């Protein structure tokens with residue numbers, strides 16, 4: 359990877375992927391692109407940044423050509439809970455950005471990373487140690503897009519030789535930029551609320567087990583997979599990756615061990631509850647470990663300590 363374009367860079371993952379890529383490949387080699395003016399302004403404080411609508415094939419193509427891009431990271435997506443509010447828009451954005459990325463990767467011979475998600479699975483998937491290759495019948499538009507995206511990305515690899523690669527991200531926990539519109543967002547929000555107000559109201563049921571991951575492991579997954587020897591990859595789109603799995607109640611109890619005054623309650627969002635119940639409790643990531651050396655470093659306790667320390671120092675607590 360020498361010249362990198364990250365589209366949809368202003369979100370939770372992009373905001374931290376940009377510095378990670380800059381560190382590995384050089385600040386000048388990374389272009390951050392986003393549709394929103396305020397995101398471009400924020401990104402431009404630490405990166406080369408451009409305004410770009412990934413659904414506009416012509417201007418997306420011009421950017422790939424102008425900056426002589428050899429690797430695209432397509433992070434454009436409406437997440438699971440937002441997607442259920444406007445499924446048609448979710449399909450249009452998620453699949454439109456992916457199809458344009460695939461076509462441009464084919465035309466300009468670039469590599470392409472597009473994240474998939476635990477959302478690609480559904481209620482009929484085995485929830486415990488969810489296998490790499492298993493039943494995938496999601497019941498959200500976000501999940502339908504993820505499964506379709508995985509198939510389409512494999513198709514472009516097999517039919518046209520495009521170097522497409524992907525991981526199925528769990529809920530990602532981070533402190534650079536808040537997530538928006540996801541079912542797993544509670545696991546980020548709680549840290550800001552506990553340090554801000556000492557209390558939190560959770561919209562996901564207390565016993566909803568979901569795979570989660572701390573951002574540094576997620577970023578390493580992306581670059582390790584993109585650097586992996588292609589001859590070792592049996593799979594491509596997309597790899598299960600796992601590092602920790604917990605329920606809201608387990609996370610909150612661990613936070614309370616550190617901040618005894620913390621209190622919480624629940625005000626369940628039925629849409630999020632149904633989504634959470636349909637997703638894996640914990641994925642089996644053996645293929646990622648064997649095919650490209652996936653090896654997460656952060657567990658639940660280390661993640662909680664780091665989140666509390668980082669956010670507290672930012673809030674001057």
Ligand code: AKB
Pocket residue numbers: 437438439474475476477500527528529530537539540541542543
């Ligand atoms: C969501 O909750 O929608 C995302 C995801 C797990 O893909 N964070």
